[in-house]
Amino acid sequence: MFVVTVRFQTTPADHAKFLTLITRNAAQSLDLEPGCQRFDVCSGAPGEVFLYELYDNAAAFEAHKGMAHFKEFNDASAALVTGKQVAIYQLEPPAQI
Numbered sequence: 001m002f003v004v005t006v007r008f009q010t011t012p013a014d015h016a017k018f019l020t021l022i023t024r025n026a027a028q029s030l031d032l033e034p035g036c037q038r039f040d041v042c043s044g045a046p047g048e049v050f051l052y053e054l055y056d057n058a059a060a061f062e063a064h065k066g067m068a069h070f071k072e073f074n075d076a077s078a079a080l081v082t083g084k085q086v087a088i089y090q091l092e093p094p095a096q097i
Contacts, residue, residue: 001037001091002061004053009083012046018080022049025073029053033067035060047082054091 010018019041026039038054055061064070 002055002057003089003091004051004055004061005087005089006051006053007083007085008049008051008081010047010049010080011082014080015043015046015049018049018077019043021073021077021080022051025069026051028069029064029067032069033060033064036064 008018023041026041029036029039035056036053037056038052040052042050044050055064
């Protein structure tokens with residue numbers, strides 16, 4: 001499985017609007033993308049949002065970035081974001097004991 005984490009920073013004044021946009025994007029990703037298995041939106045301190053996304057593979061994530069709902073989110077949220085860090089991981093299966 002292909003794991004993507006994203007940390008967003010927004011201004012506290014834009015936090016609620018950003019949460020509306022990202023939670024809609026998460027729901028649409030889960031509903032419309034067969035390769036998207038999980039899309040968690042976690043809110044921290046005002047202005048901090050953490051995403052945990054799980055895809056079948058890298059190709060499914062690339063497909064996600066090409067989806068209309070992702071492009072709409074990206075365009076609508078660009079002015080609200082003051083910082084963004086993306087990390088990519090490979091989910092390792094549990095060890096056999």
